[in-house]
Amino acid sequence: MAVQINPSILSADFARLADEAKAVEGADWLHVDVMDNHFVPNLTLGVPIVESLVRATDIPLDCHLMIEDADRWAPQYVEAGAGSVTFHVEAAAAPVRLAREIRAKGARASMALKPATPIEPYEDLLPELDMLLIMTVEPGFGGQAFLDIMLPKIRRTRELISKHGLELWLQVDGGVSASTIEQCAEAGADVFVAGSAVYGAGDPAEAVRALRAQAERATARASWACDD
Numbered sequence: 319m320a321v322q323i324n325p326s327i328l329s330a331d332f333a334r335l336a337d338e339a340k341a342v343e344g345a346d347w348l349h350v351d352v353m354d355n356h357f358v359p360n361l362t363l364g365v366p367i368v369e370s371l372v373r374a375t376d377i378p379l380d381c382h383l384m385i386e387d388a389d390r391w392a393p394q395y396v397e398a399g400a401g402s403v404t405f406h407v408e409a410a411a412a413p414v415r416l417a418r419e420i421r422a423k424g425a426r427a428s429m430a431l432k433p434a435t436p437i438e439p440y441e442d443l444l445p446e447l448d449m450l451l452i453m454t455v456e457p458g459f460g461g462q463a464f465l466d467i468m469l470p471k472i473r474r475t476r477e478l479i480s481k482h483g484l485e486l487w488l489q490v491d492g493g494v495s496a497s498t499i500e501q502c503a504e505a506g507a508d509v510f511v512a513g514s515a516v517y518g519a520g521d522p523a524e525a526v527r528a529l530r531a532q533a534e535r536a537t538a539r540a541s542w543a544c545d546d
């Protein structure tokens with residue numbers, strides 16, 4: 319699969335979200351961080367703003383839910399128009415049922431793992447998912463330093479995806495920048511969320527193009543991508 323670059327609007331100006339979405343034309347998905355001040359110690363936005371963003375941009379929305387009670391709330395983000403909905407496994411009581419419900423309602427189903435959550439217990443769930451998100455910072459804030467101790471988890475997840483012959487996308491989120499994106503791509507990630515590296519740049523659309531070029535070059539030399 320081609321690499322995908324998903325700018326995170328957490329680093330955008332929340333008073334100008336429609337313009338900020340236009341500023342990253344060419345991005346694959348717009349990454350929307352939903353935080354409830356319970357699952358993470360920060361509060362962002364909810365269903366009504368997602369509904370407005372869907373109307374304001376042609377870029378599909380990749381909603382990353384950092385909220386408790388994901389079983390109850392995630393389906394509402396599908397109904398709001400998100401094309402992909404990511405719930406945290408740590409916040410879901412019934413992740414398989416929830417993934418099936420997200421798919422049945424018409425969105426891509428995605429599951430996220432905090433840095434201390436291992437992938438191995440969830441190997442059998444992978445066919446139920448369209449994307450797995452490996453957090454490369456503790457969720458809650460943009461602009462944190464990339465946790466390179468997550469690279470082995472990315473590699474092990476890529477091996478599981480290959481072993482089972484899955485189409486699953488592997489997303490990384492947190493501290494992804496020109497300095498770290500190549501390591502992520504070489505380890506096996508193919509969907510890259512970048513907040514401060516895109517919206518902190520003078521030209522966000524150019525930052526998306528530059529990150530994509532870097533990720534494509536790194537993927538081309540990665541052994542995991544050559545094996546299929």
Ligand SMILES: O=C(CO)[C@@H](O)[C@H](O)COP(=O)(O)O
Binds near residue numbers: 384461493
């Ligand atoms: O989910 C989160 C943070 O919890 C992310 O999506 C951040 O918004 C990424 O921001 P940068 O680390 O790229 O600045």
Ligand SMILES: [Fe+2]
Binds near residue numbers: 326350351382
């Ligand atoms: Fe995120």
